[in-house]
Amino acid sequence: MTIGEGLSGGARRKLLAVLGCLSIVFVSGCSRSASSGGLTVAGSTSIQPFCDRWAEIYMKKNTSCVVNVQGGGSSAGIQAARSGAADIGMSSRPLKPEEKDLLEIEVARDGLAVIVHPRNPVESLTLEEIRAVFDGSVRNWSLLGGRRGAIHIVTREEGSGTRGAFQELVMKEARIYRGAIVQDSNGTVREIVAGDPNAVGYISLGLVDDSVKALRLNGVEATEETIENHEYPLVRPFLFVASDEPRGRARDFIDFILSPEGQEIIQREGLLPARKRGS
């Protein structure tokens, strides 16, 4: 006996529709595992756009391999690398001591830029001044030689790699002012600073464009040169993390990234090349 025999046409169609829905639920449940043939890289949203570029060019050369780049943040990336949910994790902050059991490979370096609105007359601040702005002890631009106006601090959310790096490099022990506006990506921080003449924020140096102005630090502009000779101190590593020595596709992808060609790609996008590995 077939299902639906003896039912009217309408009821039969409805029954089929219900069964169809059920089968879609079951099928979509399995389809995830079908795509496991590729390489999954997950983590820092700061590295993600650059990794997308690498993956794009790498896949053009190796058409057989699918590199799947996902965001999620540095901590999630490290976790994913440990649990095996991703082949490679991306971290835009140095590993914490308890994470040191993982293998880390520096794939690039990135400067951090403190940005303001292009019309803001303030050009240069010291590290101490930046800290005082971000911990809320200096609240008005007039104290820093700017026009009168309350400073609107824009920061990243707790746990973000960019925030972690900023905390470590600039704030040290001080806390970021808790009345600060919190945004969850470099792009939205830049967007807000570009629109608000009184805003100040920090983003990846590679993402600074004409819509905002990067402040000089002690008068030193952030360039490749000043970072290379340690005059501009706000630099963080971009790391690939894996639970053990990468093999096969993962090894191949990392080799591509560290090759002169791979490094040139990100230099064109505004990042700094990785330091040469000792080993």
Place this chain on the structure above:
Amino acid sequence: MTGIDRKENFIRAVLLLAAFSAVSVLAVITVFIFAEGTPVMFRRGVGRFLFGLNWFPGEGRFGLLPMIVGSLEVTLGALIIGVPFALACAIILTEFSSPRLRNILKPVIELLAGIPSVVYGFIGVVVLVPFIRETFGGPGFSVLAASIVLGIMILPTVISISIDALQALPPSYREGALAMGATRWQTVRMVLLPSARSGIVASVILGMGRAVGETMAVIMIAGNAAAVPRTPLEPVRTLTSNIALEMSYASGEHREALFATGVILFVIIMVLNTLANVSSSRRARRKKG
């Protein structure tokens, strides 16, 4: 047993299974949130979670009070802004407009509910936030901006349920009041609104639930500072945005604390829904009597 009976039973079983799977999903979510969220609350002290002012997950300090206050403030603001408009709209559409106008306007209002919240947020960022910054000062990302956008977002819920409540009133109420010489406005104010009160209250509570639960639009325009705002022009973070903002990076106890945020949100929304149910069942009982 005939073949038809067997098929009936089969279909009944399939439908029962589907119905139970929906309920069990809810049960699983509830159990999961509480299992993940409550241990850290008890470990750190429920009082410190509920009344702590400091949200510094990196240092193991999880005071949720700024977010609880933030959610309530933004919701209250949304009600203050949204409810008068919604009620006015519902009254106009049921009592003062021709059926033709109603047939055009009601679907349009319901369409408002179908706009994705990210679109509201985007319009808020592009139009409302700069407007507030230039007109009232402050960063623009504020309680006020979030309240205005949420006030607009709850309109369809409050309007359509209020319309239902007003239309469900027996025509004799309206006719009796008018026959006794009341003007239409007097009829609305003295007879119809009081009689439909429980339905209108239910619509407001459902709108409230929508405002408390909204996430995307609020993240985009509220500024998300984890501090109790002193003025409506300061940034604010709600419970939902607290979860969504930090979820992707959180691990360990921080992650549990976000689930604890979910527990508190869950409790708030349960209370609101129960209130809505109680007030609408009271209405049903009164109608019967």
